[in-house]
Amino acid sequence: MTPPPPPPALQKNQLFVGTFVHSKSLNQLEYLHDASVAVDKSGRIVAIELQCRDQATAAETLCSKLGWDAAADVEVRVCKEGQFFFPGFIDTHIHAPQYPNAGIFGNSTLLDWLNKYTFPMEASLAALPRARRVYSQVVRRTLSHGTTAAAYYATIDVAATNLLADLCLAAGQRAFVGRVCMDRNAPDNYIDKGGPAAVLARTMETIDHMRTIDPEGDIVAPILTPRFAPACTPETMSRLGDVARDQDLRIQTHISENVGEIALVREQYPDSRDYASVYDMFGLLTKRTVLAHAVHLTDDEVALVAKRGAKVAHCPCSNSALTSGECPVRWLLDRDIDVGLGTDVSGGYAPSILEAARLASLVSRHLAMPYNSQGDAARAPSDVDKKRREEATLGVEEVLHLATRGGAKVLGLDHKVGGFEVGMEWDAQLVGLNMVADNGDDEGDDESNSNNGCGVIVADPHEGNVDVFGWETWDERIAKWLFNGDDRNTKMVWVKGRLVHQRPSS
Amino acid sequence: MTPPPPPPALQKNQLFVGTFVHSKSLNQLEYLHDASVAVDKSGRIVAIELQCRDQATAAETLCSKLGWDAAADVEVRVCKEGQFFFPGFIDTHIHAPQYPNAGIFGNSTLLDWLNKYTFPMEASLAALPRARRVYSQVVRRTLSHGTTAAAYYATIDVAATNLLADLCLAAGQRAFVGRVCMDRNAPDNYIDKGGPAAVLARTMETIDHMRTIDPEGDIVAPILTPRFAPACTPETMSRLGDVARDQDLRIQTHISENVGEIALVREQYPDSRDYASVYDMFGLLTKRTVLAHAVHLTDDEVALVAKRGAKVAHCPCSNSALTSGECPVRWLLDRDIDVGLGTDVSGGYAPSILEAARLASLVSRHLAMPYNSQGDAARAPSDVDKKRREEATLGVEEVLHLATRGGAKVLGLDHKVGGFEVGMEWDAQLVGLNMVADNGDDEGDDESNSNNGCGVIVADPHEGNVDVFGWETWDERIAKWLFNGDDRNTKMVWVKGRLVHQRPSS
Structure with missing residues (x-):
């Protein structure tokens, strides 16, 4: 085609x-x-x-x-x-193939949600007519909500990933499109096969395609997309880190969204200090890296992310829907980390960055709330903690900043848009x-x-x-x-x- | 007119x-x-x-x-x-005169929000053309969102309250309409004057009007509306309790929304065991009472509310927006308290019960969330508490139940609608x-x-x-x-x- x-x-x-x-x-x-x-x-x-x-x-x-x-x-x-x-608006984190599941998540949390809803849907988009139908609707809907630039995760499928890039270009929506790399901890019918070299080769196919259809990368450009540490072999992550460095490519991945996920990474990398250090070890924590979620980062991790200049995509709709946690945005901003907003469809239920901004404001208020009285009264927060929580509240101006200028910085577009x-x-x-x-x-x-x-x-x-x-x-x-x-x-x-x-x- | x-x-x-x-x-x-x-x-x-x-x-x-x-x-x-x-849908708690402020609350919480945004807006609706413009739009909007029955707070003004009842009847929306009673702790230009007898007389004027325009109370019916304990003198509350008993009237008020409000009630009633007991003492805690919020009730209060058969209007949009807290709905339901949803416009930003249902589900997830790591790690919840929180999550079926059958029970309409x-x-x-x-x-x-x-x-x-x-x-x-x-x-x-x-x- x-x-x-x-x-x-x-x-x-x-x-x-x-x-x-x-x-x-x-x-x-x-x-x-x-x-x-x-x-x-x-x-x-x-x-x-x-x-x-x-x-x-x-x-x-x-x-x-x-x-x-x-x-x-x-x-x-x-x-x-x-x-x-x-x-x-700038959507710094959205999974295009998950769009048909928007609003469908039951009472699941990240790891069971991936297996129950997400992997089957993503796998099914290897059928190009289905991918075309879904991706066309995603681009149309996000544009209708004012999203002029988006960082998209596609699937592991090369042809469908290229199709998403084609559709963004045709519609004129700025897009970073990433073929998802995942070569472990995934179902048999939806996993990158053939070892790290094959993973790299398939990724390069999509990068080459985007460089062909938009040589300047003005509207559509590639982004390296290791799904998240638990789903990539160390060898694959290492090679992706090399390519990112050699070709100065953008990277997007997930970090510290859910406590079960964090425990899994700790099991996989018992010698690594923490989750952020895993990405850093493979050269994946750069100033061109977009880290989705960052809900439960430790002090050390925040310091490392800040030092590397990596960015954060805050996804409040998703973090609330999947009961992941409340990202302390103010704390990240105070450490000079650039933060933008992501819809994270379909962990997030809505393709709208305005909804994400609204929820960013509400979630910040949940962080700032007094503890609920039942059971919690005995555990009243310390003064320091109370202050931190009270300062958490994000106002109208702040969340709209994240939705525009903040997102532009996260995607390295702040000299152009926002x-x-x-x-x-x-x-x-x-x-x-x-x-x-x-x-x-x-x-x-x-x-x-x-x-x-x-x-x-x-x-x-x-x-x-x-x-x-x-x-x-x-x-x-x-x-x-x-x-x-x-x-x-x-x-x-x-x-x-x-x-x-x-x-x-x- | x-x-x-x-x-x-x-x-x-x-x-x-x-x-x-x-x-x-x-x-x-x-x-x-x-x-x-x-x-x-x-x-x-x-x-x-x-x-x-x-x-x-x-x-x-x-x-x-x-x-x-x-x-x-x-x-x-x-x-x-x-x-x-x-x-x-059934909206068990909405302030019609606050509608023009929907979405406008800055970073305020309950008590400053009342003085800064709410009282001035409510006072301004003593001008009937303005009241007509605002109330017409409220009824139109809530109907457009599928709200077929609503428990409205009007203002202290008799004529404007009667106008709201007229407009609901003309539009065919089931409505309980209450003239707000508030005779202390309110601004000079927006306070019930003349003492308890005058407060009662004005309230009866609106009740009589509604009984005239809809004698069966099929579409429009009155509801006694002491704003909340801090804004009513004990004598007024006592008289309202008498009228409620003598005429078997519905009652609506607020309870335990905000920690500052609770402290204020404690100051006002140092001898009362708690906030719920204040209403109970005046005969205002009945099976026909709708209590808005109930975010921070204690064990004792929940037991009392359950014993009296009083109902709760859960207002998640408002509780999040005003940083009030997270109402433990599951806990109330488990104690056999009837719970419905309220938009609480304009503490709540949206006139839609579907939005309230969506937020009820999200807020329940915030209750169920693991503690955020910074500062909180040392204060890990007990197993009992963890279980309570995990059980807090409300699913799709549950919040839609609250939006229909639950609301019908709260308003005493469950034999008719839902x-x-x-x-x-x-x-x-x-x-x-x-x-x-x-x-x-x-x-x-x-x-x-x-x-x-x-x-x-x-x-x-x-x-x-x-x-x-x-x-x-x-x-x-x-x-x-x-x-x-x-x-x-x-x-x-x-x-x-x-x-x-x-x-x-x-």
Whole structure:
């Protein structure tokens, strides 16, 4: 099967006019109102102009400055009331083949969940028509939730992994795609066979494919993906470490998600100081490594991760659903570890980074909670511990930082995406909230969302659940979006200047 | 202002045909496939027929049995593929006037949250146009999420409370509406003035209004609402207890949500054994009492609550958002306390009971989690405690039970609603999931949700986020709905046989 052709180049320069919201620092959002952002045909932000009250002013000022022909050469997009531009979300950890299992996990925890739900589903995607159906839906859904870049785990299958890369490229979603390496502790029908050399060879096949379809790695690029220490032989990990070093490749894997998993690693590597040291020993703990979960790291491990410059993908939906634990994000950030968010579909139930951000905030509150009284009263935490827990809480600004700038750092894209700055690329979403009509009783003057006279209220299919009454501050609007928003609020999505997703009423 | 007229009586008998899913017991869902449910003009289920493979069979069998004229007198609704009927959700705890603050809580906890966000918003709804705008939207939104019955807190304002009751009646949503009583520890501009007699008189005004607009209390009925112990004088609580006893009225209040609140009650009632005993002393702990939260109850309190037959509204979204704590639901259920779910808008950020059910499941997992390693390792839980925590996990079936049958018990409606049984009333929702097309690449044969040929994927506004590939079991479909469903999946909503909400493409 020939891969689909890459998306066509942009035909026009673009001007975006209205309100722009992005993360300025970990705990601060910046609001640029009445602003205009100019994006050239390469998808790059070439100018940002403030105080452009209207489209005419914006076009006039910026086009003359840039030497653009406003009439022929420029497409203009202006925010409507209740809308704003926000950087695209970055999903630092998602398993594309597990998508059909989203929400299906019963009362399992990591190790039984892998065997019961995950390995059978992944194995089944060796059938390419099935892989195409599933992967197409994953890319479509994540784009619809505003995910402009994702670090995907595929399966062990070469052809299906290449197909996922093709589909991301065709849809225009930035993707790091990794063939999963796993040559032990896996079922007979879903295990890398033939020894470490064969594992490497299959991995190189997928890397070569991605380098062929996207030579610059601008949209799609490979990432080495040893599943996790328990599933890879030492020899395979060692060879992957060598390749990573020789070719300066990105790496993604899992660490310290679940207490049973940690015990397993300790059994496998009795002489290793800890889990992080296992990866380090094989050259897999680098500044280009994305470690998913990091829920139960010890002090020593955090120090090592920080020293190596490795990154963390925090996956709160998954950690809650699989009863894994509560990742102490604040503690990692305080040690200068870069943290982004991951949906971890389908350990995580939702393909939405907005949901992950919401849960990141809630999970941080669980860390900060007073102990429950039954049984725990006798074990009141020490003052030091209490303080650490209370400081754990992550606010709206912080989780949205993790969802954008944080994720960009984790994937090594922070020079390109995550915020609106001249020189960066236009990976963005247009967000629209629902402005509640002023006639609370809706007396027949509005067809949508109204009582139709027979007493039946008919919903507006486009509006979503974020109700803005008009008196809210901008910080409050953003908080409302974080806590009640969904894909209906993501009206349009661009990657590198190209419109890749939109809703019918945008 | 004259209240709107009550909804018209049903003109036809109704037959519902297809798959019916409801809770059979705490941990079991029952699936009735190829079934038909007959609902008469009073909104009551009069017959359930199994093995009706099609509409014709259903109509024939049931109509002849019931003596209905199938041609003239019966409306038939048949499930489409991916659709099923489910009981309406029951919200046992929601503050209608706080709805505009949904999602807005910063890093506050209960007591500062009340002063900073809540009291000012509630006070502002003394302006009736504003109250009408807000309350209309609350009723519309909760109905759109499948909430067929709700226990509402209004404000201290009589006219606005009566307006909320009017709006519920007009929309056809079952509602217990309570004027909030609070005559101490509240701001000057938002406090019940004039002493206990005046508090009682204002409360009776709203009770009388509801008894006038809905004499049977079939759709709208009053509920006594002392805000919580810290905000009511002992004399007021005592009088409310008397009225509750004399008129056999329902009661709703808050208990043991937050450690600061508990300390405050202890200061106010140094001679009372505990928080629950304060309510009990005033006759407010009855089998018709709904206690919201119950996060930090002691053994003694749980025993007292169980003895009195009082009920608990579990509000997981709120308890997580306000960092209140993790309610040990399993422990309450094991002591034979009835538990339902509450959105607790706007301590809870979402007006959806499906979201509350999802969070109930996740919060139960936080209770069951291993302690986080940093700082906690030295304080490993005892075996007894470990077991209690591990048993805490609530599964899909259990949280959906709480959302329907559990809520019905909490509100004293379990003889009427919460499941599909002959003699019960038709409070139901038609749920539809998205059947993923078989052509994963969507090659142009489908206008919606497709790649439009220019590389832009256009979303289908109707489909929601629950993707069914076709190979899932019914249990798996329900799990997918629980974890990724939203109001888009609730296609139609009925209360007492009457269609009260629908989506344009249902």
